[in-house]
Amino acid sequence: MSSKAKRALQLFLSFFKIGAFTFGGGYAMIPLIQREVAENKKWITDDDILEIVAIAESTPGPIAINTATFVGYRTAGFFGAACATLGVVLPSFIIILFVSYLLREFANYRAVRYAFMGIKAAVLALILKALWSMYKKCPKGIVSYIVMAAAFLLVAFLHIPVVYIIIGCAIFGIVTFLLIERRAKHDLS
DSSP: OOHHHHHHHHHHHHHHHHHHSOOSOHHHHHHHHIIIIIIISOSSOHHHHHHHHHHHHHSSSOHHHHHHHHHHHHHHHHHHHHHHHHHHHHHHHHHHHHHHHHHHHHTTOHHHHHHHHHHHHHHHHHHHHHHHHHHHHSOOSHHHHHHHHHHHHHHHTSOOOHHHHHHHHHHHHHHHHHHHHHHHHHHHO
8 A cells, every 4th residue: 555545544543533522513623624634634834724725715615515525635635635535524425324313213202402502502612612722823913913803893793605715814814925125125115
């Protein structure tokens, strides 16, 4: 077995494990993905994770699948991307198939309803941990805080579609970069 094939199999198994044991969707998976691929396996760095999450969030589709695809591609090419993506998707498919059958049979039991309430609380904690991890790695400054607050207000209270906020923030970042570059050139003159 070639080294790329071994890496692709490792990607599949790692993302299968992450997909099987994470409830709450992609944002809840981010800390687990970071720990597995950056800390444990050292396939990529923490900075790479931050960039991959930013790209995965700004492309169409679920963030966990996009992240798995990017990590897989970066570490083992196309086959690695396919294996990582399949690995993260397959557990959800199997679980949803099984849970849909169980819910149809047991949805009226109070214990089942309470179990899902507990799962929701755990998912919120995982999402907050992902938010904290990303916050610690992001650049800090008054402009960053203003952009963050404006994006939050526009999405949460004015219900502006997230895609427009991401595009607006990207344009703002590019304009800011160009202005800084222009000022640096002017100061050198």
